Amino acid sequence: MKKLKFPSAQTILIVIAGLVTLLTWVVPAGEYDNLSYDSEKSTFIRTGPDGSTELPATQETLENLAIKIPLEKFTSGDIYKPISIPDTYQKLDAKPQGVAAFVKSPIRGIIEAADIIFLVLIIGGLIGIMNKTGAFDAGISWLGRVLNGREYLLIILVTTLIAAGGTTFGLAEETIAFFPILIPVFLAAKYDEMVGLACIFLGSAIGSMCSTINPFSVIIASDAAGINWTTGLTGRIIMLLTCLTITIIYILRYAKRVRQDPANSIIYEEKKNEKQHFKSHDESLTLTTRLKIILFIFSLSFIVMIVGVSLLDWWFVEMTATFLVGSVLIGFVGKMKESDFIDSFSKGAGELLSVAFIIGIARGVSVLMDDGLISDTMLFYASSFTEGMNKGVFTNSLLFVYGGLSFFIPSSSGMAVLTMPIMSPLADTVNIGREVIVNCYQYGMGLFYLFNPTGLILASLAIIKVGYDKWLKFVTPLAIILVGVTMLFLTISVYI
Incomplete structure (x- = not known):
């Protein structure tokens, strides 16, 4: 009898979409009213099931709506998405999604995720150009000579740098670009694909989970909770350093076993009979001046992207354009014929x-939940579940509540504006600081992100041709450790 194979990422997401479709028939439909700021008219817009109304953009309006957020957070643009209004949840007529909605969800998801999909495709084109020039091969050979005997530094450096990007400006989707580039480097260092995946994906995950100045996470969440984002910053820095150290040690221990014996690799059986996805580099290539210039342009593309996102309010269109221009410049410097380019x-x-298809299908799951009006219902029951608890139990329960909610709302900024106005007042009822709610939001989302199928992990695994089951086997022990550390930290934080 043929051994059953774990399903592909696409199949997993289609199954999840089917289950979510069924949920829309079981979970009651409901919605919170939301509030947004119209900068052109300088007014608030309150939107609910009965329509929209304009309200004066004053602090009094916010107080009347039980929203404890300073007015300037809206007028300055710090809060740029509609926020949920507390105590406005109401059940609505059910909107169960049928077979037609299920079938159309991947297509609608691909359309809605067109911005990130085009970023991925243009990055793929850039990688294709780089491979054609031979710059990667020459660069990897040079790096191999520099790191000879100190390959472990690659793990520490990559994980730390990407975590720094995650904690400062939310480096997440952008890491898709790093897999085709860095995985061959890890393979050349005699590690396996799992080591490269772990350094890149876990670096981003830990950085985002323990965000310190990330505007798309801690800052927008703190604003929506009505507190300054620096409140609780010291604790988040301690968590970042602790979790990052644990993660690096975990990766290093696994990587050492793989270098000693490739058979120790979790994906050894999966990869031994498979054609090498990432081509072996040519060690005979010399890093010429032309290739150095090409590598410089390639690296500069990422530097420009990071500066643009963190300082110039860039997003997917600008990032994609940057990589497209980089591709053309590299083709020009490499003297490539138009047809070859x-x-x-x-x-x-x-x-x-x-x-790209995986990203679109995952977005389609969110489309089904939004159309079925079940996301706000999940939030309503989650907030009700934690009411009246002891503060220690409350805090740790909220950690898992946010982990569960992140399946339905995988966007960090979306989660912040939807949940903080509802969840943050609960802190007052159990006599803890609202920064603890922000921490629960970050840590809960971050821990579940390690294996959230509606997040980026399935897309990341697809790039390196590794099964989701292998990733679960690799990451589960680390996740258990991080959950224990996080629960201990949260418990201490509410009692000291």
């Missing part, structure tokens, strides 16, 4: 087409 670019983009 187009062929290499198209081939590179094609390599990541399956990843």
Whole structure:
């Protein structure tokens, strides 16, 4: 009898979409009213099931709505998404999603996720151009000579740098670009694909989980909770350093076993009979001046992207344009023929087409939940569940509540504006600081993100051709450790 194979990422997401479709028939439909700021008219817009109304943009309006957020957070643009209004949840007529909605959800998801999908495809094209020039091979050979005997530094450096990006400006979707680039480097260092995946994905996850100045996470959540984002900053820095150290040690221990014996790799059986997805680098290539310039342009593309996102309010369109311009410049410096450039670019983009589809299908799951009006219902019952608890039990329960909610609301900024106005007042009832709610939100989302199928992990696994089951086997012990550390930290924080 043939051994059953774990389903692909696409199949997993389609099954999840089917289950969510069934949930819309079981979970009651409901919605909170929300409030947004119209900068052109300088007024608030309250939107609910009965329509929209304009309200004066004053602090008194916010107080009347039980929203404890300073007015300037709206007028300055710090809060730019509609926020939920406390105590306005109401059940609505059910909107169960049928077969037609289920079938159309991947298509609608792909359309809604077009911005990130085009970013992925353009990055794939850039990688194709780089491979054609031979710059990667020459660069990896040079790096191999520099790191000879000190390959562990690669793990520490990559994980730390990406975590720094995650904690400061929310480096997450952008890490998709790093897999085709860095995985061959880890393979050249005699590690396996899992080590490279762990350094990149876990670095981003830990950084985002323990965000310190991330505007898309801790800052917008603190604003929506009505507190200054610096409140609780010291504790988050301690958590960042603690969790990052634990993660790096965990990766290093696994990586050491793989280098000693490749058979110790979790994906050894999965990879030994498979054609090498990432081509072996040519050690005979010399890093010429031309190739150095190409590598400089390539690196500069990422530097420009990071500066643009963190300082110039760039998002997917600008990031995508940056990589497109980088591709053209590299083709020019590499003296590539037009036909070779187009062929290499198209081939590179094609390599990541399956990843783009996974991102779209995952977004389709969110479309089903939004159309079925069950996301706010989940939030309502989650907030009701934690009422009246002892503060220690409350805090740790909220950690898991946020982990569960992140399946339905995988966006960190979306989670913040939807839940903070509802959840943060609960802190007052159990006599804890509202920064604890912000921490529960960050840590709960961050821990579940490690294996959340509606997040980025399935797309990341698709790039390196590794099964979701293998990732679960690798990350589960680390997740258990991090959950224990997080619960201990939260418990101490509410009693000291």
